[in-house]
Amino acid sequence: KAGVTQTPRYLIKTRGQQVTLSCSPISGHRSVSWYQQTPGQGLQFLFEYFSETQRNKGNFPGRFSGRQFSNSRSEMNVSTLELGDSALYLCASSLALAASYEQYFGPGTRLTVT
Amino acid sequence: AQSVTQLGSHVSVSEGALVLLRCNYSSSVPPYLFWYVQYPNQGLQLLLKYTTGATLVKGINGFEAEFKKSETSFHLTKPSAHMSDAAEYFCAVSDVNNAGNMLTFGGGTRLMVKP
Numbered sequence: 001k002a003g004v005t006q007t008p009r010y011l012i013k014t015r016g017q018q019v020t021l022s023c024s025p026i027s028g029h030r031s032v033s034w035y036q037q038t039p040g041q042g043l044q045f046l047f048e049y050f051s052e053t054q055r056n057k058g059n060f061p062g063r064f065s066g067r068q069f070s071n072s073r074s075e076m077n078v079s080t081l082e083l084g085d086s087a088l089y090l091c092a093s094s095l096a097l098a099a100s101y102e103q104y105f106g107p108g109t110r111l112t113v114t
Numbered sequence: 115a116q117s118v119t120q121l122g123s124h125v126s127v128s129e130g131a132l133v134l135l136r137c138n139y140s141s142s143v144p145p146y147l148f149w150y151v152q153y154p155n156q157g158l159q160l161l162l163k164y165t166t167g168a169t170l171v172k173g174i175n176g177f178e179a180e181f182k183k184s185e186t187s188f189h190l191t192k193p194s195a196h197m198s199d200a201a202e203y204f205c206a207v208s209d210v211n212n213a214g215n216m217l218t219f220g221g222g223t224r225l226m227v228k229p
Contacts, residue, residue, distance in 0.1 A: 004157070033215055043204065043219035056214045090157055094215045099208040100146050100165040103215055105157035 004106035025093030120220035137205030145207035
């Protein structure tokens with residue numbers, strides 16, 4: 001079974017631009033979560049989706065948004081990019097929306113904002 | 115609110131030596147507990163998890179962890195380190211009362227293995 005895939009793997013953008021990252025979960029998984037990883041702040045939860053609905057959201061500004069499609073694929077968007085948005089963005093999928101279920105992570109998208 | 119503390123951002127051991135990575139959590143209710151490993155330029159891979167039942171949990175690659183409620187700890191161990199164990203390790207918790215998968219991570223511990 002294929003793992004979680006994320007595209008693109010690397011991205012370079014300029015301040016003020018916007019970016020869209022894509023995530024395809026493991027087949028059969030309906031829950032998708034997004035995390036931001038930076039050297040300074042570590043791993044931080046962005047949001048999670050289940051059945052095309054955002055179920056939880058982390059403490060990030062409104063510039064960060066996401067959505068989930070009927071096939072469970074998810075996208076996240078960051079508008080008006082800032083230098084501090086440079087990070088590794090990780091997507092994770094899970095079989096169910098339950099705290100006891102493990103999440104499977106993709107390889108991440110490395111975003112660099114210049 | 116939950117929090118996770120991993121003591122030691124860097125741990126160095128010799129090949130064949132015991133690996134001990136420490137994790138303590140702060141939560142009003144004991145959470146579900148996870149250990150993940152991250153190799154360079156890769157995502158996170160689940161090593162093991164504790165939800166209910168036996169407090170000593172065995173995971174992949176010879177790792178195990180023990181949940182100690184009285185100490186609010188979930189330390190990760192491996193009897194004998196291999197060079198391939200060099201990576202960053204993250205302890206994470208999820209709220210048993212949360213209808214979701216959200217994880218709160220510790221700051222991570224980078225394990226170095228010396229030949």
